[in-house]
Amino acid sequence: MTGTLLLTFDDRHVAGWEEALPLFEAAGARVTFFVVEADLLDDAEQAGVRRLLAAGHSVGSHGARHRNADEAILELGAAEYLRTEITGSVAALRSLGASASSFAYPNSRRDETTDAVLLEVFDHLRGGSPRTTDLGVARASIVPRDAKVFPGRGIDTGRGGVPQLNDAVALSELLGELAEGDGTLVLYAHEIAPVGRGNHIHPDRLHAVLIEARRLGLRMVGFDDYSPASWS
């Protein structure tokens, strides 16, 4: 028995994600990339997404235009939200060979209504949870493995020039607890780069997380491979 760690990366940082492929391969990790604006990807980005898939990783949807699901469903209704924000995104990703069977909420904005609407389309949804060093709070981000909606935990190291909370110790404790049970923890970051204009994780930090997870024997899979029923 061991826990499962799902590493996920959001938005449209395809080139930087590709550069990190050797890190994932060295750690035996498969991960998930949640792509936004899939219908707007240029040729180089499309080729990049195909290479991420060819390397065994999963690609899910992060919405067509990064709209907050809760607000958009209230404003447009579920059908129009799905038509404008989801259908085109899924179609564009599938044309590149992705299953697009999972979805990450833009800005982690979700509620029970959005979950019900989006679980009609996707197998799994990822939201967010407080970035905290309080292990009692952080522990809630480990959920039963048959969950459909996962409270992701952020691991970016910076946002522009501003460092994120250094919660490496808390994450280590969390990973240790994950290894002792059979729950699932979803982590999320954005661009993989030493510096970035927006949210980014330094490759050294990503490497450290991967090494630690591997040492603990955690299962590291993408959402396409996430089928707990088949695990012993």
Ligand SMILES: [Zn+2]
């Ligand atoms: Zn995003």
